[in-house]
Amino acid sequence: MANSAMTATGDFGLADVRSDEDLFLACREGDQLAFRVLVDRHLRMVRRLALNVLGDVQEAEDAAQEAFIAAWRARERWTPEARFSTWLHRIAVNKAIDRRRVRKAVPESQEVITRLADAEVQGPAQADALAGLERSEVAVTLQRALGKLPDTQRQALTLFYFEELEVGRIADAMGCSEQAVRSLLKRGRQTLKTRLQRQKKICGYGPETVRSAPEGAGRGA
Amino acid sequence: MDLKLFEARLKALGAALDRWPDDEAEAALDLLTTSEEAQDLFARVTAEDMGVFDEPGGDMGALADRIARNL
Numbered sequence: 001m002a003n004s005a006m007t008a009t010g011d012f013g014l015a016d017v018r019s020d021e022d023l024f025l026a027c028r029e030g031d032q033l034a035f036r037v038l039v040d041r042h043l044r045m046v047r048r049l050a051l052n053v054l055g056d057v058q059e060a061e062d063a064a065q066e067a068f069i070a071a072w073r074a075r076e077r078w079t080p081e082a083r084f085s086t087w088l089h090r091i092a093v094n095k096a097i098d099r100r101r102v103r104k105a106v107p108e109s110q111e112v113i114t115r116l117a118d119a120e121v122q123g124p125a126q127a128d129a130l131a132g133l134e135r136s137e138v139a140v141t142l143q144r145a146l147g148k149l150p151d152t153q154r155q156a157l158t159l160f161y162f163e164e165l166e167v168g169r170i171a172d173a174m175g176c177s178e179q180a181v182r183s184l185l186k187r188g189r190q191t192l193k194t195r196l197q198r199q200k201k202i203c204g205y206g207p208e209t210v211r212s213a214p215e216g217a218g219r220g221a
Numbered sequence: 222m223d224l225k226l227f228e229a230r231l232k233a234l235g236a237a238l239d240r241w242p243d244d245e246a247e248a249a250l251d252l253l254t255t256s257e258e259a260q261d262l263f264a265r266v267t268a269e270d271m272g273v274f275d276e277p278g279g280d281m282g283a284l285a286d287r288i289a290r291n292l
Contacts, residue, residue, distance in 0.1 A: 032289070032292060035289075035292070036285070036289055039285045039288055039289065040281070040285055043281045043284060043285055043288075044271070044281055045264075045267070045268060045271065047281070047284070048267055048270075048271055049263070049264060049267050051237070052236045052237045052238060052263070052267055053238055053250070053253075054239075055237065055238065055239030061284050064284065064288075065284070065287060065288050065291065068288045069288065069291055069292060072292050086261060086264070089260065089261070089264040090257060090260045090261070090264075093253055093260045093263060093264070094254075094260075097250055097253055097254055100250065101250075179254075179255075182254060183254075183255075186254070
């Protein structure tokens with residue numbers, strides 16, 4: 001969206017007398033300037049919504065950015081019957097919640113899934129070389145737990161953590177709504193966590209042995 | 222947590238969930254994940270809080286530009 005006029009700081013939203021809905025209809029025709037007006041009008045509120053969920057300014061701004069980009073990408077699906085601001089606020093809340101869930105998942109289930117991903121990528125021989133027998137046992141245990149998940153949960157987790165797809169892309173791939181994907185991820189993480197906690201001694205995993213999540217894992221979900 | 226309790230807790234604690242007890246914040250997030258009514262209520266209370274507590278200034282231009290660049 002390269003346009004020098006778009007570097008103004010918020011005047012568009014006040015100067016343009018069109019309604020949000022009229023502006024967003026213009027966006028559907030590809031009018032990025034109209035979208036900039038909407039950004040100027042609603043950014044403060046969207047950022048605050050995200051901040052109320054996340055409690056962190058930087059994360060809130062990232063979530064706000066994700067929300068507007070998601071709205072732009074979904075502009076073809078929006079219908080004029082729905083109030084634009086209500087629709088946008090729901091997107092913002094969902095984006096912020098997704099970020100918070102991912103943040104919370106890191107010390108819980110994501111670390112476990114990440115270890116599994118590491119072991120799969122490196123292969124048994126390299127995993128052995130790196131971490132010995134314990135690592136293979138972890139991989140086997142986690143693979144088994146993942147394999148016992150319902151197909152839809154396993155597919156959602158795999159696409160989210162291993163393929164690093166955004167929730168929207170996963171929804172497209174699975175032919176369901178983003179809300180359904182979030183529900184599958186949540187249930188899948190909970191199920192994995194419960195099952196793996198039972199085998200924690202076998203797994204032998206702990207914070208000191210856990211590698212960081214792959215960069216971008218869960219991004220944008 | 223149901224919508225009625227969520228509304229009561231919003232009135233009592235405000236919309237910033239990091240000021241809520243952890244268990245209640247988690248319950249609120251679960252509700253927000255599944256209920257558009259809860260999301261709309263959350264947005265309404267957030268807007269009310271902004272009207273009461275926020276300073277009118279503050280430059281959102283840099284963030285708005287960042288969003289525009291990433292469309």
